[in-house]
Amino acid sequence: MELRDIEIFLALAEELHFGRTAERLRVSQARVSQSIKQQERRIGAALFERTSRSVRLTPLGERLRDRLAAGYGEIMAALDEAAAAARGQVGTLTIGTLGPHHPGIAAVLDLFRQRHPQCELRIREILPTDPFSGLRAGRIDIGLLWLPIREPDLAVGPDVYSEELVLTVAADHPLASRVQVAMEDLGDYPVVYPEGPIPEYVWEAHTPSVTPAGRPIRRGVPVSTLEEALTAIGGGSAVSPVGLYSVASRLRQDLTFVPITDGPILRYAPVWRSASETPLVRAFVQAARDARTPGQPTRSRGQDLGTGGDREGARR
Known part of the structure; x- marks a missing residue:
């Protein structure tokens, strides 16, 4: 899973809305849908339950969100620290x-x-x-x-x-x-x-x-x-x-x-x-x-x- 796909997944897990997620990340709604479908195919199970009125995480999606959120936070903190070090x-x-x-x-x-x-x-x-x-x-x-x-x-x-x-x-x-x-x-x-x-x-x-x-x-x-x-x-x-x-x-x-x-x-x-x-x-x-x-x-x-x-x- 690419870092951008992790960002898309975590943003959608928080927003629970494809349009708001796309706006927040400044990407197209199609890009959000494509990323989630790719990850679901890779994993072999649905991460979100979608209806015409709502989007919500599946139990598997909830577990993945919890594990990825902690790791993503560490990754971004390390990147921020490296950038700050480069700026002295x-x-x-x-x-x-x-x-x-x-x-x-x-x-x-x-x-x-x-x-x-x-x-x-x-x-x-x-x-x-x-x-x-x-x-x-x-x-x-x-x-x-x-x-x-x-x-x-x-x-x-x-x-x-x-x-x-x-x-x-x-x-x-x-x-x-x-x-x-x-x-x-x-x-x-x-x-x-x-x-x-x-x-x-x-x-x-x-x-x-x-x-x-x-x-x-x-x-x-x-x-x-x-x-x-x-x-x-x-x-x-x-x-x-x-x-x-x-x-x-x-x-x-x-x-x-x-x-x-x-x-x-x-x-x-x-x-x-x-x-x-x-x-x-x-x-x-x-x-x-x-x-x-x-x-x-x-x-x-x-x-x-x-x-x-x-x-x-x-x-x-």
Whole structure:
């Protein structure tokens, strides 16, 4: 039995009407009748009982329908999977993020999953002090990194979301009681700095080396992870701008978060190795382009975390 004959048989078994079956399959009614007659001759028994008013399956036809339907479903699923694989829509895509940034990329992930349900998305964390090693080693297919990225072997997609920074200080630090601070205030205190292979120009977008007035911002404690930075800050060794997504997930009693009136706003975009661009990578970048919305959180959220009527909440 040819695949088209199986389709005709199953469609007629569902419609129980030769005309509707022909219309559904976009073939002639004569083609439907011819196919069913051929199969009945091959099997040696009737599959349908036909009258001038109705069509219904014989008991043999019912058994054949049940067996063929399961097999036909498997065949079509295999064909769909093969076609999707040929288009690059099956497999695993590993996305790297800088910590708890899921709210910023949730819309992109949802849209990609809707479009490519057979692709498995894996999320891995990227250390801010080492943003490119995972990409270059092939452990990560796409990294969501703050801009600018000026690496000759890496491609950069559209902005996906943005993030404001707040100044993180110890709860008993002189700046902890301030309603807000300015970038100029960083010239008075040592800041943490990254101990890792992050390029200077990338870190400069996060924590500048000089204040707006040109005063140098002193480097204090070297850190490799955000937890190391927060521990050093909580102990009073240094201060540091920290992104609001990280702040929201790490409220601690020994820290206070103060809004920065003129602080940097980090813009995040998908980054991938140009030589390893695949159809899945292109599909994710397209989803990022289609799903992007104005960045969240906003400055008002930073003000809520910093000061005002709830200083105890800011210190958690």
